[in-house]
Amino acid sequence: MTRLARDRRGVSAVETALAFPVFALFLYALVDLGLMAWSRVSLQFAVEEAARCYSIKSPSCLTVRDTQRYAVGATYGFNATTENFSVGTEGCGVRVRGFYRYAMMSHIGTSLTTLLSADTCMPM
Template identity: 25%
Template sequence: MRPRAARRPVGDRCGASAVEFALVAPAFLALTIGSIYMAMLVFAYANLQSTAQEAARCASVRTAVCFDQTSVAAFANGRYRGLGVSPVFTYAIAPCGHRVTASGSLTLISGLPGAGGVSPFTVTACHP
């Protein structure tokens, strides 16, 4: 007599891979796209922070170039190289020194309802 597994037709397992793929693919795709968006957000934030620090240092050290709100904002806008963000730079003299505050937002687009949106962020840099 043959064992039960040997009598099973070969076609019984044909759809198993398709079902596993259908269960795993959406989660894998969402994780991949989420990782890409998170990397974009971290890159934009770090670039905005670096630009604010450069602008605060310019206002402190290079007073011929960065002498008021308009010139500091123009300097910072010329230095910013982030993606998908239109930053707004403000300059003020504070107790900590020359303070530059930058704010912007990154719009996240996804095909999933409720998964997109706008991620606002603000950074501040101060140089004595």
């Protein structure tokens, strides 16, 4: 038994086997947070572009539905639909809002979600 207790061969393999899953999960979470931030920036960009398009009465954005389609086309990084965007006129001018439910770490089977939102108002 004493000979086995003094044997140090394979210690680093055991330490690596214990530490690697924690490191891999941390790295995956970090990448996923980056993708979530990228999706949020994409949503904000799409909302701002759609509000600008509608406020200057561009041929691409003559109706609310056209403006929603324009916002969908301006997103990148996730699959948006026209239901993700609302367009209206308020005291500040044209208000466009966007919402998207982001599933965090969905590739490993978790059901964690967070609501990403963006809002902007452009004068008419």
